[in-house]
Amino acid sequence: MTFTLAQEVWRWEVVWEFLPEIAWGMAFTVLATVIGITVAMVLGLVLALLRRSQIKAIRWPTISIIEFIRSTPLLVQLLFLFPLVLPGSRVPTAAFVTLVVGLALHYGAYTSESYRAGIESVDRGQWEASIALNLAPATKWTRVILPQAIPTVIPALGNYLVAMVKDAPLGIAIGAFGILTVASGLGSQTFRFTEAYGVMGLLFLAVSLPLALFARYLEKRYGFERT
Amino acid sequence: MDSNVPSDALRVEAHADTMVRMRKINKIFGENHVLRDLDLDVAPAEKVVIIGPSGSGKTTILRVIMTLERPNSGSVEIDGRHLYHEPKGGGLVDAREAHVREVRTDISMVFQHFNLFPHMTALDNITLAPVKVLGLTSEEANDRGTELLRMVGLADKSGHYPAELSGGQKQRVAIARSLAMRPKVMLFDEVTSALDPELVGEVLAVLKDIASQGTTTMMLVTHEMGFAREAADRVLMFDRGQVLEEGTPEQLLREPEHERTRSFLKAVLQH
Numbered sequence: 001m002t003f004t005l006a007q008e009v010w011r012w013e014v015v016w017e018f019l020p021e022i023a024w025g026m027a028f029t030v031l032a033t034v035i036g037i038t039v040a041m042v043l044g045l046v047l048a049l050l051r052r053s054q055i056k057a058i059r060w061p062t063i064s065i066i067e068f069i070r071s072t073p074l075l076v077q078l079l080f081l082f083p084l085v086l087p088g089s090r091v092p093t094a095a096f097v098t099l100v101v102g103l104a105l106h107y108g109a110y111t112s113e114s115y116r117a118g119i120e121s122v123d124r125g126q127w128e129a130s131i132a133l134n135l136a137p138a139t140k141w142t143r144v145i146l147p148q149a150i151p152t153v154i155p156a157l158g159n160y161l162v163a164m165v166k167d168a169p170l171g172i173a174i175g176a177f178g179i180l181t182v183a184s185g186l187g188s189q190t191f192r193f194t195e196a197y198g199v200m201g202l203l204f205l206a207v208s209l210p211l212a213l214f215a216r217y218l219e220k221r222y223g224f225e226r227t
Numbered sequence: 228m229d230s231n232v233p234s235d236a237l238r239v240e241a242h243a244d245t246m247v248r249m250r251k252i253n254k255i256f257g258e259n260h261v262l263r264d265l266d267l268d269v270a271p272a273e274k275v276v277i278i279g280p281s282g283s284g285k286t287t288i289l290r291v292i293m294t295l296e297r298p299n300s301g302s303v304e305i306d307g308r309h310l311y312h313e314p315k316g317g318g319l320v321d322a323r324e325a326h327v328r329e330v331r332t333d334i335s336m337v338f339q340h341f342n343l344f345p346h347m348t349a350l351d352n353i354t355l356a357p358v359k360v361l362g363l364t365s366e367e368a369n370d371r372g373t374e375l376l377r378m379v380g381l382a383d384k385s386g387h388y389p390a391e392l393s394g395g396q397k398q399r400v401a402i403a404r405s406l407a408m409r410p411k412v413m414l415f416d417e418v419t420s421a422l423d424p425e426l427v428g429e430v431l432a433v434l435k436d437i438a439s440q441g442t443t444t445m446m447l448v449t450h451e452m453g454f455a456r457e458a459a460d461r462v463l464m465f466d467r468g469q470v471l472e473e474g475t476p477e478q479l480l481r482e483p484e485h486e487r488t489r490s491f492l493k494a495v496l497q498h
Contacts, residue, residue, distance in 0.1 A: 125342035128295055132336040133356035133408065134328060143355060147346050 014195040018186055022196070025182030026203045032096065032178065033165045036103030040164075041157060043104060044111030049141075051116060069109035075170050078102045082174040092177055099171035099178070106167075107160050114156035118149035158215020162208050179203065245304070246271040246444040247292060247412055252301035254287055254468075261287045262298070263468035271306075271411075274438050274445045276455040276476070279465030280491055285448045288465075289414040292446070293336045294327055305333050306411055332360070335410035339417040341397045343389040349376065349400045350385040353407045361408065368407070375403035379433050395426030399433055406437070413437070415447040427451070434458065450495050456480060464488045 050062040069077070081102050086094040122145050130140040169180035183200040187193035247269040254262040261284040269275050277285045290296040292303060294310065302319075303310040312319040313326045322330075343352050353375060354368035363371070376382050379399040389397055398418055405413060415434065419427045431454050437443060438458040449455065455462050455476050462479040464471045464487075472484050483489050 123342075125338060125340055126344065128293075128336075128338065129342035129344070131295060131331075132293055132334075132338075132342075133404070134331045134360050135356060136328075136359065139355075139359040143359070144344055148344075 009194055010198065011192070011195065014190070014192045015199055018183075018192070018196055018199050021186060022179060022182050022199045022203060025177065025179040026200075026207065028096070029168045029171075029178040029180075030165065030207060032099050032103060032168050032171065032176070033161070035100050036107065036168070037157075037161050037164055039100070039104035040107035040111050040160070043108030045115050047108060047112035048115035048119060051112065052119070066109045066112055069105060070113075074102060074106045074167055075173055077106060078170060078174050081105075091175060095171065095174045095176035098174055099168065099176040103164055103168060107164055111153075111157060111160055114153045114160075115149065117156075118153035119145060121152050122148045155215065155219045158212070158218055161215060162211050165208055165211065166204065244270065246273070246306055247446070248302075248304040249288075249292075250302050252288075252291060252303070253299045254284070254291060254296060255299050261468055262291070265301070265469060267463075267470065269412075269444055269446060272442055272444055274458055274460045275447070275463060276459040276461070277446065277448045277463045277465055278450070278452075278455070278491070278495070279463075279471075283465045284468045285465040286416055289336065289416050289446060289448060292412070293334060293414055294331060295336075305330055308333075332408070333411040334414065335405040335408050335412070336414040336416065337398070337401050337405050337418050339421050341389070341394075341401045341421075343397055343401055343404070345389050348386050348388055349381065349392070352389070352400060353404045356404070357407050371407055372403070375406055376400070378406075378436070379403045380429070393426060394422045395429045398422065398430045402430070402433055402437075410443070412444045412446070415445065415449065417448050417450070419449065419451060452480060452492070452495060464491070 047062055047066055050058055051066065053059045053062070078098060082095065082098045085098040085101050126144055126148065127140075130144050135144065169178055171178050172180045172184065175181070179200055183196040187196040190196075245268050247267065249265055249267040252262050252265040252267075253260070265284075265288070267288070277288065279285045287296060291298050292305075292310075297311070302312060308330050309319065309322065310327065310330045311322050313322045314320075343349075344355070347355065350369065350372045353372035354363075354365065357363045357368040357371060358365055373382070373385060376385050379402060381396060381399055381403070384392060384396060384400070389400070392400065402418070418434070419430050422430065431451060434445075434447070434454065435458050438445060447454075447459075457476075459476050461473060462476050463473045464479060464483065464485070466487055472479065472488060479488070480492065483492065
């Protein structure tokens with residue numbers, strides 16, 4: 001009896017049928033994440049540096065933008081951005097690009113806080129040694145401060161990468177092609193929602209587990225002994 | 228770009244016989260008046276040891292000269308050039324960063340806690356600034372760095388990272404790093420205080436070596452009275468933001484005039 005019910009709820013032949021299509025959707029979700037995290041990492045560093053500016057007209061707007069983005073939901077940001085990004089272009093393209101932009105902005109704001117913490121964790125003596133050796137600001141940042149700050153930020157960046165891949169399905173709200181749009185589409189066509197979302201869950205596991213391991217590897221690889 | 232400015236153009240007063248000239252320096256941290264109307268002259272190639280109780284402001288003198296702390300008022304001249312001011316329209320105005328950097332090439336500082344760059348080898352620590360600031364080629368800088376490492380007795384450690392060195396070795400690398408900039412004025416802020424007692428000697432030996440070569444102006448904050456007696460031209464006793472008394476090491480360490488100096492020396496020597 002329970003066996004039959006289980007068979008009704010979960011049928012393997014449906015799983016095998018859905019898998020390629022859902023995996024194709026996952027590829028786009030991963031693509032959005034890869035572009036998103038890359039931009040977010042650069043944007044976060046830029047925001048962190050702007051936030052440290054001596055000039056108030058740069059520092060305060062930067063802080064406002066970071067705090068605004070961090071205190072509003074990604075879903076709302078995507079809905080807000082959708083009509084602004086690539087207006088007039090075809091909906092699937094505009095939606096996908098909006099998703100990438102939204103992920104990059106949202107996580108850029110978060111990573112900027114991690115960079116800030118990393119920069120502040122660099123010992124005061126390192127800044128003073130840079131002055132004592134009369135290093136120009138560019139040399140100080142690229143050769144002394146950031147090489148020490150960034151390794152401490154890498155674990156946080158790894159966590160944001162894993163979090164971003166899990167947030168990327170929110171793109172469904174604006175119709176961005178991805179794993180959730182495929183899975184929900186297959187579900188509504190066939191009424192096999194359990195298999196559709198089950199496959200999706202397994203694919204997420206298959207992607208985020210290696211990503212978490214990758215993040216841990218980076219942490220080991222780039223850590224160095226401080227004195 | 229700023230290195231192209233002829234240095235004479237920045238000279239506003241001829242104090243060529245004075246390497247470091249501080250006038251009416253005040254430094255206030257909150258409620259704490261650390262330096263009070265301090266006047267201090269140091270001659271070229273002079274070795275000055277500054278002693279005094281903690282909180283007397285002796286380290287702050289060095290930090291003001293290195294531009295790690297801006298004085299609230301007063302002026303500093305290095306080899307006849309104003310550090311915190313520059314001439315404009317016949318008068319003096321607060322210096323721009325470019326001017327400060329230009330004058331600062333004459334100064335370097337060695338710290339109590341070494342402040343080596345932990346992600347660079349000993350040699351890279353030494354060569355970074357000569358390449359980036361003085362414009363040496365990496366070959367020239369490597370030659371200079373290797374020579375300096377030999378001078379401080381660490382020729383075999385050039386590829387080692389700071390974490391692989393002892394405290395005394397780290398401090399010798401830090402001294403070599405400062406020397407590589409060929410500064411006119413070298414500041415030493417309690418450079419042996421963080422070391423295990425058995426490692427102090429090797430660092431003092433390097434300092435004596437530099438002192439005996441004669442050309443560099445040295446200002447040292449230290450509790451090493453033996454070093455002061457041997458290598459210093461002048462000892463300053465600092466107390467409550469001012470010079471309480473000064474003299475040759477012989478005078479000041481043997482027969483101080485002030486009771487405060489006597490009790491301070493007694494405490495340090497017993498330690």
